Amino acid sequence: MSDFQAVVEGVPVDTRHWIGGERVASATTFDSVSPIDETVIAQVSAGGADEVDRAVRAARKAFPAWAALPVAERSAILRRVADLVESRVEDLAVVETRDNGSLLRSHRRGVMPRVATNFRFFADLAEQLAHPDLEVRDHRERISYDPAGVVAVITPWNAPLMLATWRIGPALAAGNTVVAKPPEWAPLTASLLADITAEAGMPPGVFNVVQGMGGQAGAPLTAHPGIDRLCFTGSVPTAGVIATAAAKNIVPLSFELGGKSPLVVFDDADLDLAVDLAVEQFDNAGQVCLKGARLLVHDTIAEEFTARVTKQASTLVQGDPRDEATDVSALIHRRHFDQMAGFVERAIADGARPILGGGPNEELGGLYFRPTILVDAAPGSEILTEEVFGPVLTIETFATEDEAVQKANDTRFGLAATLVTGDPDRAERVSDRLDAGTVWVNCFFVRDLAAPFGGNGKSGIGREGGVWSFDFYTNVKNSVFAPTGWTTERKDS
Template identity: 80%
Template sequence: MDDHHASIDGVRVDLRHWIGGERIASARTFADVSPIDEQEIARVAAGGATEVDAAVAAARAAFPAWRALPVAERSAILHRVADGIEARLEDLATVETRDNGSLLRSHRRGVMPRVALNFRAFADYAEKQLGHPDLSVRGHRERITYDPAGVVAIITPWNAPLMLATWRIGPALAAGNTVVVKPPEWAPLTASLLADIMHAAGVPAGVFNVVQGTGAEAGTPLTAHPGINRLAFTGSVPTAGVIARAAAPNIVPLSFELGGKSPLLVFADADLELAVGIAVEQFDNAGQVCLKAARMLVHSSIADEFTNRLVERTAQLTQGDPRDEATDQSALIARRHFEQVSGFVDRALADRARALIGGGPNTELGGLYYRPTVLVDVKPGAEILTEEVFGPVVTVETFDDEDDAVARANDTRFGLAATVVTTDRTRAERVSHALNAGTVWVNCFFVRDLEAPFGGNGKSGIGREGGAWSFDFYCDVKNSVFSPNGWQQHG
């Protein structure tokens, strides 16, 4: 391989930026390390202010022509992008698994098909949403139009880099905007493959751009750039604060999807098999999921049985190489994150919490593999209950009545999601209404139509995206009022 490409488990990946329809190298590079074995797999072009300026300029230059395309033509191009994703699904799955350590089988069966759907669904929905019917008031005609905002900056996370990027890229492009993406430095490679797919699908030069690099060197100049018109970010609360301060002087509208400390409420009448199944799902992707229910609140009358079943099911999870079909849980993303997760658990144990299973690294595998962990006897207000661990760690607490369960579920600065398990429909309605969360699942988990709103309350984010909410964000909504009077007669 030459200096500008790497072979990732047999898939050729270009390591340069994608700016203005061309591959652009940088003088500097950064190491991309796979969490599977902590081995360097690529040296990726490291961008900075120069590359960001070039990408924003290319996006601004491409904007008028892309905006002018009829919605149906833009949608047709995005459907071709989805076709390209489906044609290269195995390549995308292979590269992302090696890059961020998530399960290959999950990518094949769920994640990459969803990536294609992010383009198809918003391409189709744009044709409905962007054609608003005229209104009438006192004989005047009011025309509501959705004008694309301009250049959208999208900064994506490492836990599901391609899926969470395209969840924003799809509606932004469908609405007629152009895009500059900064992929995560810990898992940047599938963004480069997406650029190839975009180009092959006929996306015009400059409409989609990728600038790789660290948050400090590439992310900071992008968030502060006066040439961007919208900024979407998924990541941590502290980073969101930095981004908000950088974007503030330019009065750029922001969409933030941040962390969570979501509760799972299991009532005495719950289907225990269903409840335990949902609980075990929280270990998916090594617990590196913003929506995961890390705090399990279980009615005291069933707590012992629930906990015993949870420990039994957790013990059956297979940890190892994510490329193996039999693996249920892989490694954490990076050494720094591994140490953060370990620190949370170590401090909880030192404060007399008990680990019923797990509680430390998987010494048989070494590296970044941390055992799925169930903690009990955690003191009220303890750090492990209030801070997002973002690893394979859950806590189990008990409650005696509904009011107490809701109060404790809401006792958090976050408000991203919550899950309720009960067979009492009246209780389900009452509790879901009382919970402070952007999404509440009842007797299910991780189910959502792309036309439904998604986002969090409190420290879990700003705004909502999905369906009409995405187009509200990525567009400037205009009302043009036409009087019935004062017209010259022509012809």
């Protein structure tokens, strides 16, 4: 077995780049380390400017033929990709669980099936959007979604394959070619996806994968003059660097940058539902950009709500994500663990009080941090304003609807918000006032692929999903045709 052939949970994974329909090795490698036990599970090719340039050139070469392919034929290939993903759900699930530490049961039942849906949905939508016509003053206006060119997709480690394909799917369906850079902390399922696209009959160069560190592989990709669209999910500081690099080439951007979302519970709420929704925020060890990390609770129910949330959260099982009984697993990486733990340590030193957890799980060791609930944090403190991205919730109280809205919106982020109330009028009124790209009322984490997704403020730039994805990944064109029988003589407008 070569240095670039790993076997992860019994699944063979080729860890070389995928460029122009070929496996390409780099002279240097980096370790893929499993969060479960911090062991090295694979040596992965570490790309740089040369590999990025080769991938972009391969994508550029493949673009004309892929763009010219009838949409029905492109969509058929993408549906075959979806079928193959479904046939390999177990392989993809066990590899990603080992690679990023998320729950295996979640990957089997939800995450990997959603990967297949990402391809199938946008394949269908591309066909539905093919040349819709409008009739305006006897003229025919034909709307066309022309592919933009080469799309760079840079994705995060918390749901690497699902979040990648939610961009890759519409980009390919629209007729673009793609260069994907998977996260260095969880790169392996992107390599399996490359194999799947080849098996589905995708032409060489249409989909490419370059692995590596952000500074060595990500930086030359974002600055490459051959990129026509660039999408990124990650941190605000990194987004600033990417935006600066992309600006030199006037490249349109789509950013999803995380959040500090509120979960607002009014005194007329169904408390059973509110408690369940609050505890659900510990999903994926809190490494979810959409999670309602700030619990804002009406002061008349705060005592009962806090007691019930603490009791229910204390029953969460922490451990190996491959165990069906596990609810909360490990954090992704030692560097992230230390950063997240620092937030909690500083909050406690500044007066916040842990009523659950508050530190590492000493019994498990490694990268396991106990589910934590903090109260009494000072207004405006770091723990209430910065994205912690771990199993940490804070509880604050409010007395009036106006105060609830003010506290909910008191953040530089605006990705999502959750509202729990039994009053339909309040639900409509408050949801209208919340500054967020997505507002859930008496539910959480429900979103159809046809709906727009994106954030306000520092949570990102733009919207994707449904037709909004095609607005970004294409050049939308309107061709206006005069009525049949008109002469070529110019008409006054």
